[in-house]
Amino acid sequence: MTEEYEVEFVDLGEREATFLVRPITPAFANGIRRAMIADVPTFSIDTVRFIENSSVMFDEQLGLRLGLVPLSTPPGEFEEGEEVTLSLDVEGPETAYSGDLVASDPMVEPADDNIPIIDLKDGQRLELEADAVLDSGREHAKHQGGVAVSYRHLQTVEVVGERGEFAADDPHVLRGVIEEQEADAAADADAQNGDLVPTDAFDNDLTNRYPEKELDVHDIEDAFVFNVETDGSFDVETLVLEAVGSLETRADELKEAVQL
Amino acid sequence: MSYKCSRCKRDVTLDEYGGVRCPYCGHRVLLKERSRDVKEVEVE
Amino acid sequence: MELRVIEKADTMLSIEVAGEDHTFMNVLKGALLETEGVTAATYDVNPEQSGGQTEPILTIKTEENVDALDALEDGAERVIAKSQNFREAFEAAA
Numbered sequence: 001m002t003e004e005y006e007v008e009f010v011d012l013g014e015r016e017a018t019f020l021v022r023p024i025t026p027a028f029a030n031g032i033r034r035a036m037i038a039d040v041p042t043f044s045i046d047t048v049r050f051i052e053n054s055s056v057m058f059d060e061q062l063g064l065r066l067g068l069v070p071l072s073t074p075p076g077e078f079e080e081g082e083e084v085t086l087s088l089d090v091e092g093p094e095t096a097y098s099g100d101l102v103a104s105d106p107m108v109e110p111a112d113d114n115i116p117i118i119d120l121k122d123g124q125r126l127e128l129e130a131d132a133v134l135d136s137g138r139e140h141a142k143h144q145g146g147v148a149v150s151y152r153h154l155q156t157v158e159v160v161g162e163r164g165e166f167a168a169d170d171p172h173v174l175r176g177v178i179e180e181q182e183a184d185a186a187a188d189a190d191a192q193n194g195d196l197v198p199t200d201a202f203d204n205d206l207t208n209r210y211p212e213k214e215l216d217v218h219d220i221e222d223a224f225v226f227n228v229e230t231d232g233s234f235d236v237e238t239l240v241l242e243a244v245g246s247l248e249t250r251a252d253e254l255k256e257a258v259q260l
Numbered sequence: 261m262s263y264k265c266s267r268c269k270r271d272v273t274l275d276e277y278g279g280v281r282c283p284y285c286g287h288r289v290l291l292k293e294r295s296r297d298v299k300e301v302e303v304e
Numbered sequence: 305m306e307l308r309v310i311e312k313a314d315t316m317l318s319i320e321v322a323g324e325d326h327t328f329m330n331v332l333k334g335a336l337l338e339t340e341g342v343t344a345a346t347y348d349v350n351p352e353q354s355g356g357q358t359e360p361i362l363t364i365k366t367e368e369n370v371d372a373l374d375a376l377e378d379g380a381e382r383v384i385a386k387s388q389n390f391r392e393a394f395e396a397a398a
Contacts, residue, residue, distance in 0.1 A: 027334025
């Protein structure tokens with residue numbers, strides 16, 4: 001009934017990945033992208049109780065900085081709206097870093113330890129207690145788990161002839177991922193038809209890969225290359241699966257509501 | 261009301277009769293110190 | 305998710321889907337257009353002269369022998385199937 005998908009990774013890291021999905025409709029691809037940005041909840045500091053702040057910045061300014069510190073968010077362990085408390089106590093001369101935040105629950109801790117919060121001079125001190133709440137990017141950008149999420153068409157290059165003898169040798173810049181279909185014309189001897197090649201492999205310039213050729217670039221229909229980067233609250237795999245899960249949950253709800 | 265003298269840095273308590281003046285050194289510039297209460301801030 | 309039927313005929317349905325935005329509505333609309341028996345599907349999040357209507361309204365038209373409400377159910381099932389297929393493919397590749 002529904003088409004099967006094929007997923008192929010071009011690059012997979014903890015916080016950043018590039019992968020190809022096909023065949024996928026633009027509607028579904030965009031739904032997944034939007035869900036990754038706005039609907040997958042992460043923890044973020046929402047309320048701060050300042051016990052002592054003799055630093056040079058206002059409580060509210062520090063509160064804003066603390067809110068932007070990504071906190072690790074294990075999937076499925078917490079409900080939206082649940083809170084976890086963290087505390088921080090740093091005395092100058094010293095820089096207070098995100099890593100100085102002490103979590104009451106080891107599952108929710110700063111994703112990075114080296115985010116500076118404020119430089120404290122001799123005699124200055126910062127002591128506070130903060131409540132982090134689980135919420136989605138729809139409510140506030142600080143809750144976004146996906147910080148750079150995009151997709152674009154997979155492209156392919158067709159050799160239509162030889163480059164004219166007196167043609168200008170301008171660069172032919174292309175970005176994204178191409179599917180190799182002209183391996184014989186490629187400068188890379190190991191090229192095989194069907195290879196997925198990120199354009200930065202040839203410095204984003206097609207004349208490097210297909211020298212002296214006249215080229216045509218096409219989009220491949222219903223094949224999309226996703227580029228996903230998380231803020232460290234969880235890995236890319238979790239973000240993608242949670243986003244798809246949120247769409248599925250809503251479809252489930254709709255189905256049940258219709259049946260009543 | 262508790263203040264801090266900006267010259268001699270001593271804690272000063274003002275009453276309604278003495279006027280604005282440090283009783284220790286006579287300096288007339290007094291600084292209001294931050295309250296020791298815990299302050300709750302909503303992050304927005 | 306709260307549903308409120310605005311208009312209902314055998315082969316036509318207009319329904320408010322409270323609490324949703326383009327993220328889900330467009331996926332649903334896309335799935336409905338692929339569903340057998342559906343001749344038209346669209347949604348509008350802020351119809352003109354709506355008097356403050358900001359919840360999306362989904363409108364479906366179907367072929368003669370297909371009930372529009374059944375078509376909506378099929379569409380929802382299609383989104384579920386797509387999600388499951390995507391998850392399987394993604395987990396297999398990761």
